[in-house]
Amino acid sequence: MNAPLSSYSPASPADTLRAALAGLLDGLPPTQAARAVERLIASYRGTTPTDAPILRDRADVAAYAAYRMPATFEAVRSALGALADAAPEGWAPGSQVDVGGGTGAAVWAVADTWAGERDVTVLDWAEPALALGRELAGSCDRLASVRWQRSRIGAALTIESADLVTVSYVLKELTADDRRAVVDAAAAAASPDGAVVVVEPGTPDGYERIIEARRRLTDAGFHIAAPCPHSAACPIEPGTDWCHFSARVSRSSLHRQVKGGSLAYEDEKFSYVAATRFAPERPAARITRRPQIRKGQALLDLCEAEGALGRETVTKRHGPLYRAARDADWGDAWPPAP
């Protein structure tokens, strides 16, 4: 049955992206797509080359977009959700620069988080990635005016001023000097009411790169809006643990082919920092692990506003708070907003 016109709502950017990515591999023999993905996985495993683009041609970028972009999109969307929660009511970026933006996952994530049009530029040194990003964005009216610009991250990088600068899954591909250069350039580019969001894989080394970026951003005068409910130093003893979160990603048939199994989803682990020039509205604490639910109690591992780690046991005696703890998820603010 057709939905009544009155309940019609246009597809969200997330749905539009999913459909555009599904069409990407149409016509490509499945074994060829799987081979391109396997080559990419090998490039990203271990020491990632920093002297030349990994995404060299259309097959590489199609494999990247089909295989990795849904996951990087969900990770960035989750980080932006936490930034949106910490921003004053009505704050939305009027402009975005996505550095090392590749096929544009962070641009789609911003469009999915905040309504309306904005001025957007994607910078990357891989022309095939920019070309495919432009092609995918063609399926979403709100992304029609995005500028896709070739640019190399290095000491000479300058970024035009923007309300939001995103750097997603890029630091791993850079030398230590270039990592510092891109974070400093992002900090310099953020408008007086702006923000910088950096996302990396949720691995111990990804977390270390985030902590280094976080330190540079606080040294440059930024507040930490998320995930930390404070701007003090990270309370994790170096080498003992790593702060990371998880975003659920639907698996495509390509994922099932490459990874085997029949699960309909997988969880993308990521580390991130959202830093703002404005004073954020931070929660009292954030849940830093999947809550452990036992009979009659929920155990929550927390990072707290004083810049310390803590654990809270919420039992049935706590009534509505107990119910909230049972529903709470890894990465949520705690306690939940009334």
Ligand SMILES: C[S@@+](CC[C@H](N)C(=O)[O-])C[C@H]1O[C@@H](n2cnc3c(N)ncnc32)[C@H](O)[C@@H]1O
């Ligand atoms: C893993 S991809 C991430 C793409 C996108 N940001 C995302 O989240 O899906 C890393 C991107 O960084 C770009 N990149 C790596 N080193 C670069 C450099 N030195 N200058 C410009 N872009 C670079 C790559 O071309 C690639 O598009």
